[in-house]
Amino acid sequence: MRRVLILGGNAWLGRELAQRFMERGDAVTCLARGDSGPPPAGASFIESDRLLPGAYSAVAGRSWDEVIELGYEATLVSGALAALGAAAEHWTLISSVSVYAGNSTPGADESAALVEPVGAEDYAGAKAAAERMSSDSLGDRLLIVRPGLLAGPGDVSDRFGYWPARFALAGNGPVLVPEQDGRYVQVLEAADLASWLAAASVEGLTGVFNAAGDIHPLREVLTLAAETAGFRGEMVSAPENWLLEKDVRYWAGPRSMPLWLPAVDAGFAQRSNAAFHAAGGHVSELDQTLDRVLADERQRGLDRPRASGLTRAEELELLGLLAAERACSRPRLSRCGLPRGVARCMHARSDDGVRVTATALSCLLAESRGCGSNTPRGPFAVCLHARRREPSPSNGRCALEDVYGALRDSDLLRPSRSGRHLL
Numbered sequence: 001m002r003r004v005l006i007l008g009g010n011a012w013l014g015r016e017l018a019q020r021f022m023e024r025g026d027a028v029t030c031l032a033r034g035d036s037g038p039p040p041a042g043a044s045f046i047e048s049d050r051l052l053p054g055a056y057s058a059v060a061g062r063s064w065d066e067v068i069e070l071g072y073e074a075t076l077v078s079g080a081l082a083a084l085g086a087a088a089e090h091w092t093l094i095s096s097v098s099v100y101a102g103n104s105t106p107g108a109d110e111s112a113a114l115v116e117p118v119g120a121e122d123y124a125g126a127k128a129a130a131e132r133m134s135s136d137s138l139g140d141r142l143l144i145v146r147p148g149l150l151a152g153p154g155d156v157s158d159r160f161g162y163w164p165a166r167f168a169l170a171g172n173g174p175v176l177v178p179e180q181d182g183r184y185v186q187v188l189e190a191a192d193l194a195s196w197l198a199a200a201s202v203e204g205l206t207g208v209f210n211a212a213g214d215i216h217p218l219r220e221v222l223t224l225a226a227e228t229a230g231f232r233g234e235m236v237s238a239p240e241n242w243l244l245e246k247d248v249r250y251w252a253g254p255r256s257m258p259l260w261l262p263a264v265d266a267g268f269a270q271r272s273n274a275a276f277h278a279a280g281g282h283v284s285e286l287d288q289t290l291d292r293v294l295a296d297e298r299q300r301g302l303d304r305p306r307a308s309g310l311t312r313a314e315e316l317e318l319l320g321l322l323a324a325e326r327a328c329s330r331p332r333l334s335r336c337g338l339p340r341g342v343a344r345c346m347h348a349r350s351d352d353g354v355r356v357t358a359t360a361l362s363c364l365l366a367e368s369r370g371c372g373s374n375t376p377r378g379p380f381a382v383c384l385h386a387r388r389r390e391p392s393p394s395n396g397r398c399a400l401e402d403v404y405g406a407l408r409d410s411d412l413l414r415p416s417r418s419g420r421h422l423l
Contacts, residue, residue, distance in 0.1 A: 002026040004201070005059055005088075007050070007080055008070040009043070011036040012154045013094070016194035017068060018043045024198055026066075031059055050076050056083035066201045068092045069134070072123075077130045081137045090204055092143045092197060093134045097210060097271055098124040099146060103261075106270035110146070110208045143205055145197065148212035148271060149259070151289060152189040153296035159251070159258040160187055162309035163222060164290055165297035167229035169312060174234045175226075176315050176322070178243060178260040183218035184269040185259050189284050189292070196281045205279060212273040213283050218259060221286070228290040238322055246318055252308040 004021045006014055009030030018028045019040045030039040031046045039045050048055045050071070060083045067088040069080055072095070085091070101113040117132050118125030134142055151160035166175055193211050222235065238248075240263075249256040261268055273281070303312065310318070 002065040002202075003062070004028045004066040004068070005064045005084070006030045006039075006068045006070070007076075008032045009068070010034060010039050010045070011070075012156050013150065013190050013194065014070055015040055015154070016152075016190045017197060020191075020194040020198040021066075021201075024202070026198075029059065031056070050079060055079065060084060060087070062087060064088045066090050066092065068094065068197070069130075070094050072096075072127045072130045074126065074129055074133070077133050081133060085137050088138075088141065090143070090201055090206075091134065091138050091141055092145060092201065093130060095131050095144050095146045096124070096127045097146045097148045097212060097268070099128045099131065100271075103265040103268035105267045107272050108267060109272040110210055110275060140206055143200060144208045145193075145211050146209065147188065147193060148210065148269070149185065149187045150190045150193065151187045151293055152191055153292055155190070155293070155296075156307065157252060158306040158308040160289075161293045161297050162258040162306065163225040164229050164294040165302050166309070166312075166315075167226045167231035168294060168298065169302040170231060170233050172233045174236050174319055175231070176257075176310070176319050177222055177235045177237050178218075178257045179237055179240050180217070180219040180222065182263050182266055183259075183261060184266060185216050185218050185221045186213040186269045186271065186273070187216075187221075187286070187289060188213040189289050192282050192284055196276075196279075199280060207275075209276050209279060209281075210271050210273050211276055211281065212271050214273065214286075215270050216286060221259070224286060225290055228287065228294055236319055236322065238318070242322065246321070248310070248318070254308070255310060255314060256308055257310070258308045 002021075002025075004026045006017055006021075006028065008014055009018050009028070010032045014030065014032070014036075018030055021028045022040065022042050028039075028043040029046060030043050031048050031050075033049050034045070034047045046058045048058065050056075056079070064084065064087055067080075067084055067090075069077060069092065071077060071080075077093075099114045100108065101115045102108075105112070114128045114131075115122075115124045117129030131144055134144070149160060150157075155161055188211060196211070226235065243257065247255060250260055250262060252258055259269075273283075277283075
């Protein structure tokens, strides 16, 4: 019976690994603090804080057929190598595709340049440093695995699962999505990675591998996620700059659009996984992954607090802002003579017409402003001239005083009892 030691084996990927090794008949020991809960039934658990002296005393002095390192902080990696490196027949380091120095080249493989190894305050640099330390210590006994986006039941990052969960939660309502052209997704189920790692351990596989899923356009992923969830509402696409202006973040974390990346980083989700496939790596079909992820999301709660994405309240607020701005920027004449978008922004009617609010006027001016600070132009200028039955200049421009005059002449500026004009 092979003996396998997983350093930090109680969280999501660690539990998957322990389960797959035990299914092969291996004796699995997990060493961790235990903050993430117990390991799977059947695995031995040693509670230990790896930052403290003597952290490995309970497992040192034994021989191990496999050691899997899930940590990346320099103190954790160096301590484990010093205590256990000599006694391990095979060692697997879980790194990340984040170690690559650039993300602009689609199809880049494991030979691409890495970031400079630095301290633990920088995730990518710390992962690169862990690779270097492990390689220097273990030589040809080392397997370095660089996973990309992982997904599956139990995913604590909430990135991939955000989309099927949000489409299911929205039902017939709208869902805010980012621009999708030129964006891609590579997703690999944690269970698929764990199964491959267990087989690779038995085979004694060494070297460096990108453990990434197959490449899918983001549009395809979102469309299939919506279909999986039975979504019948509208996907409302927001421009990149607009989302950034509203403090919506890329990729992951609170108030983010999960899986969304800058166009310049499109290569991050288009890395070559040819070596992974050649070494027996399996990638589940996208629809199957979505089915399993959605079932897990429903079980955990579609409206639960999430580590990544927008809350539904945040999303609806953004949708409202986007709709209002788009309404104001697409003018068509309403019965009152103003663009319909502006009329919709006012949300106030009386028997004798529309009261122009300050918000509506500022919207009108902002959307029609030209090169000069006081130069409205375009459809709004045309509309206002038409209201006064005057020909619009060929270039669609009019002076700011004409805007005020058009509103005044149209009786949309109403005098108050004090004689002042009210908007």
